[in-house]
Amino acid sequence: MIQLREIEKYYGELKAVSNLNVTFPKGQISVIIGPSGCGKTTTLKMINLMVKPTHGKITIDSKDINKFHPEKLRRSIGYVIQNIGLFPHMSVSNNISVVPRLLKWSKHKIRERTNELLELVGLDSKIYLEKYPNQLSGGEAQRIGVARALAADPSILLMDEPFGAVDPLTREILQTEFLEIQNRVKKTIVFITHDLDEAIKLADKLIIMKDGKIIQDDSPDRILTEPKNQFIRDFIGTDRALKRLLRLTSRDHMHDAHHVDENERVDEIVSKFAEHPFLWVTDSRGVLKGWINLRKADHKKSVSDEMTLIQPNTLSISPMNTLRDALSKMIGEGIRSIPIVDREHRLQGEVTLEGIQEVVNRQNQI
Amino acid sequence: MFFSTAWFFVPWSVIALVNNHVFPALSGELNKIISPGPGMWGLLSASVILFYAGSRELKISFINTLFPFFVAALLLMAVYWGFFDQLSLVIEFRVRQEEFFRELTAHIRLTIITTVTASILGVFFGVLAWKLKKTGSIVFFLANSVQAIPSLALFSILILPLAILTARFPFLRDLGIKGIGAAPALIALILYALLPIIRNTYAGLAAVNQSVREAGIGMGMGKYRLLISVELPIGIPVIVRGIRTSMVQAIGTITVATLINAGGLGLFIFQGMSQAAPDLVIMGVIPIVMLAIIADKGMTLLEDLLTPRGLRREKT
Ligand SMILES: Nc1ncnc2c1ncn2[C@@H]1O[C@H](COP(=O)(O)OP(=O)(O)OP(=O)(O)O)[C@@H](O)[C@H]1O
Ligand SMILES: [Mg+2]
Numbered sequence: 183m184i185q186l187r188e189i190e191k192y193y194g195e196l197k198a199v200s201n202l203n204v205t206f207p208k209g210q211i212s213v214i215i216g217p218s219g220c221g222k223t224t225t226l227k228m229i230n231l232m233v234k235p236t237h238g239k240i241t242i243d244s245k246d247i248n249k250f251h252p253e254k255l256r257r258s259i260g261y262v263i264q265n266i267g268l269f270p271h272m273s274v275s276n277n278i279s280v281v282p283r284l285l286k287w288s289k290h291k292i293r294e295r296t297n298e299l300l301e302l303v304g305l306d307s308k309i310y311l312e313k314y315p316n317q318l319s320g321g322e323a324q325r326i327g328v329a330r331a332l333a334a335d336p337s338i339l340l341m342d343e344p345f346g347a348v349d350p351l352t353r354e355i356l357q358t359e360f361l362e363i364q365n366r367v368k369k370t371i372v373f374i375t376h377d378l379d380e381a382i383k384l385a386d387k388l389i390i391m392k393d394g395k396i397i398q399d400d401s402p403d404r405i406l407t408e409p410k411n412q413f414i415r416d417f418i419g420t421d422r423a424l425k426r427l428l429r430l431t432s433r434d435h436m437h438d439a440h441h442v443d444e445n446e447r448v449d450e451i452v453s454k455f456a457e458h459p460f461l462w463v464t465d466s467r468g469v470l471k472g473w474i475n476l477r478k479a480d481h482k483k484s485v486s487d488e489m490t491l492i493q494p495n496t497l498s499i500s501p502m503n504t505l506r507d508a509l510s511k512m513i514g515e516g517i518r519s520i521p522i523v524d525r526e527h528r529l530q531g532e533v534t535l536e537g538i539q540e541v542v543n544r545q546n547q548i
Numbered sequence: 549m550f551f552s553t554a555w556f557f558v559p560w561s562v563i564a565l566v567n568n569h570v571f572p573a574l575s576g577e578l579n580k581i582i583s584p585g586p587g588m589w590g591l592l593s594a595s596v597i598l599f600y601a602g603s604r605e606l607k608i609s610f611i612n613t614l615f616p617f618f619v620a621a622l623l624l625m626a627v628y629w630g631f632f633d634q635l636s637l638v639i640e641f642r643v644r645q646e647e648f649f650r651e652l653t654a655h656i657r658l659t660i661i662t663t664v665t666a667s668i669l670g671v672f673f674g675v676l677a678w679k680l681k682k683t684g685s686i687v688f689f690l691a692n693s694v695q696a697i698p699s700l701a702l703f704s705i706l707i708l709p710l711a712i713l714t715a716r717f718p719f720l721r722d723l724g725i726k727g728i729g730a731a732p733a734l735i736a737l738i739l740y741a742l743l744p745i746i747r748n749t750y751a752g753l754a755a756v757n758q759s760v761r762e763a764g765i766g767m768g769m770g771k772y773r774l775l776i777s778v779e780l781p782i783g784i785p786v787i788v789r790g791i792r793t794s795m796v797q798a799i800g801t802i803t804v805a806t807l808i809n810a811g812g813l814g815l816f817i818f819q820g821m822s823q824a825a826p827d828l829v830i831m832g833v834i835p836i837v838m839l840a841i842i843a844d845k846g847m848t849l850l851e852d853l854l855t856p857r858g859l860r861r862e863k864t
Contacts, residue, residue: 232766257768267763271781271856280767314858330767 183208184229184338184370189238191224191394198224199394202238206387209368213381216391222374223264225391226340229372230259242338257281260331260369264342266323268315274300274326275311281334299329304359321352328360332367339371345380357383358502378418382406383428383504390414402429423542424506432508433501435541436522436531444471444486448479462521463489468528470498470521498523501530505541508533589830596837617845620838640827644816652835654811655802659839661734662798666741667791673742674749674787675775684750691743699740699801703808706732733802733810740801741794748790752783785855792847799840803832 189202199221206212214222227233228240231252240247247255268277276283278299279292287295300307303325315323328344345353345360357380364371375381381388381402388402398410406422409415418425441462442451455461459476463485472489479488492498498521499507512520512535519534596616632638641648673691677684694702710732714720756779764774780787806814813832820828852860 227766230766232762253768253770255768256766261763261766263759263763263766265759267757267759269760269763269778269782269858270757271778271858273858280764280769284768284773316858 183243184372185241185244186225186228187239187241189225189228189235189240191221191228191233192236197394199391201395204389204396204399206370206372208370210386211364211371211373211384212387212389213373213375213385214389214391215375215378215381216397218376220391221394222391223342226342226372226374229338229340230256230261232256257284257334258336258338260333260336260339262327262331262339262341262344264346264374266327266347268318268323268326268330270315272314273311274313274315274318277315277326278330278333280330285334287334295333299332302332302363303329305329321348321356324348324356337370339369341371341373343374343376346376353377353380354503354507358500360384362502379425379428382425390417423546424509426545427506427509427538427542428504430505430541431501432499432503432505432522432533433530435505435537436501436533437537439519439521439529439532441529442474442485444484444489446485448474448476448483448485448488449481451485452476452479452481462529462532464529470494470523470527470529492521494527497521498527499533500524505533505538509535509538596841616841637827637830640825641831644831648816648831651811651813651815655799655813655836655839658730658734658737658802658805658810658812659795659799659843662737662741662802663791663795665734666738666745666794666798669738670742670745670790670794671749671787674746675753677746678750678753679771679775687746688750691746694739695743699736699804700807702736702739703732703805706735707808710735729808730810733805733808737798737801737805741798744793744797745787745790748786748793749783752786752790753779755786756782781856782859785851785859788847788851788854792844792851795843795847796840799836799843803836 184206186202186204190200191198202225214225216222224233228235229242229247231247231250269280272280275293275296278296282292282295296311297307300310305322305325310318310322310326315326318326324345324347328341331339331341345356348356361384373384375384385402387399388405389399390397390405392413398405398414400408403426405414406418406426409418439462440455440458440460441464442455444463444465455476461474461476462470463472463474465471470492471486472491474485474489479485497511497515497517499511501522501524503522508520512518512533518536519532521532522530524530626632627638627641673687677687697705760778760782761774764778769778802810802812803814803817806812806818813836816828816832820826820830820832
């Protein structure tokens with residue numbers, strides 16, 4: 183747990199932040215959001231002693247951070263810098279292993295950890311270990327930045343716009359993966375972003391700043407339902423209902439999907455699914471292959487002859503995707519339900535328009 | 549590779565020059581001493597300059613870099629085999645061979661001592677100037693002022709204090725330090741060589757991206773560690789470029805150092821000028837130019853070698 187008490191920071195005459203009182207709870211993602219120049223980075227850098235507050239006290243697990251040796255403290259806190267800041271003269275593996283090397287881990291342990299981290303952030307270690315930063319795409323570089331911060335397995339992670347420099351699609355994938363990683367590693371994370379959707383999606387706790395002050399500090403749901411003042415209302419915009427869908431994952435709101443094996447014959451199943459003529463088709467391992475409308479199918483043929491194929495990753499989403507992803511894909515494709523598949527593309531269930539409607543109705547009642 | 553073609557003219561023009569030897573039957577003047585006129589030397593220098601300027605502009609390959617050395621080696625071998633024995637320059641050279649190699653060695657020795665010492669001091673002051681921003685301006689002011697003094701003047705300025713010093717502390721004389729000679733020359737040469745190295749070291753460190761530097765600090769690197777494993781490796785190509793400038797500049801300046809008895813190939817140039825003997829002058833000039841080219845190419849190669857892989861231009 184990180185606590186900031188009465189923190190104030192001046193750069194000369196300029197008051198960068200003031201009157202900061204905030205707690206970043208253990209094992210949770212706290213997201214700081216606010217307009218450019220409102221003091222987000224300054225706040226973050228005070229936690230690892232890169233910026234010294236003019237007034238106030240910061241504690242980590244109730245211990246004053248000034249009691250720590252600055253360099254040792256920084257080695258124990260993962261830091262993803264704004265603009266990534268990979269070392270251009272070091273290979274990916276050397277970039278990732280900076281902190282372990284500072285901590286003088288054994289070569290063997292470092293190598294193992296590097297491979298493990300690359301896998302964690304979804305990059306093939308055989309391909310990436312010996313690459314250099316100038317050979318990476320923006321998204322790859324950001325993953326390496328995250329892997330580097332995680333290298334020495336710190337319990338605290340400071341992330342300054344870690345997904346800032348990528349296109350919306352990659353960003354969404356990175357966010358989803360990030361949540362999956364966090365579910366496993368449970369770090370205390372302070373996360374800065376400019377992107378409200380990202381903030382709402384990731385935050386356990388959301389802190390909205392303006393002009394160096396905290397305006398509201400609460401769970402995203404509370405902020406969306408009870409914005410404290412006009413600034414927050416303007417900040418979160420008019421599509422609050424849709425934004426709340428960002429908090430809900432498909433996994434928690436999917437239904438069982440009606441499906442058949444591709445090797446069945448149409449006439450054998452048609453009576454069984456009289457109520458549900460529209461079916462997903464899977465192979466014997468449960469991998470999603472396509473869909474079939476029994477009303478329009480030739481009864482003498484097999485399912486695989488009559489189905490419409492689905493290309494992997496086009497008409498499906500992962501369980502970690504939000505209901506808003508599901509909704510926007512359904513609207514985009516003009517369909518009323520969307521299949522949820524795991525990494526191996528096995529059918530897990532489906533999310534329907536009616537289902538989302540129900541969720542929204544239920545939320546509006548409370 | 550337009551410029552490297554200029555080099556093809558060199559052997560041809562030389563052969564044309566000595567065609568009495570190559571085709572004695574045509575001219576029938578076998579024993580005449582040939583002394584090339586200014587036009588010939590002009591043509592030679594022009595082609596060297598042309599090639600040199602061109603090789604800087606174009607990113608030429610290693611093979612192309614070696615090409616002039618190949619031509620030079622051919623010419624030297626030709627001299628050795630007596631191919632050019634009728635050339636007055638070669639005759640002059642044979643007479644003064646021993647002296648020539650002594651001065652060549654002296655020239656090279658002065659260059660190396662100057663470059664090595666100036667590199668160590670220059671990088672040190674460059675880092676100091678970068679780390680302590682206020683000291684920086686003082687360092688630059690001093691180095692710039694030195695650069696502004698004409699070389700001969702600087703040599704002369706140093707004669708007096710050294711003469712006084714050695715008069716007071718005779719043991720210095722035993723160490724070879726005198727008012728004239730190598731000691732004041734070296735001091736002056738090193739002072740000259742400092743500025744490009746300090747300036748490039750500073751520029752190299754300043755060029756390190758701020759977010760890269762902050763990443764280093766944020767990961768828990770100390771100042772010293774940051775310098776050694778981030779700032780210097782990223783800045784090294786620029787630093788080596790500074791050393792290259794200093795080295796080439798030193799090779800030229802050492803020529804003047806002859807005037808205070810420091811030795812070096814300048815000896816032939818000044819002797820030649822005072823005796824109105826162009827061959828002697830050229831005997832000094834050619835090796836100096838070649839040394840400069842070798843130093844330049846060698847340091848360029850070193851720069852490429854020391855550039856970390858991730859910072860090289862082409863993707864590997
Ligand atoms: N080292 C510094 N010296 C002087 N002023 C600074 C320094 N760092 C930040 N500031 C100022 O402090 C204020 C807050 O900066 P900070 O970097 O914390 O903003 P931010 O919220 O992270 O902005 P952004 O979203 O653009 O990254 C800004 O007005 C900035 O100009
Ligand atoms: Mg910032």
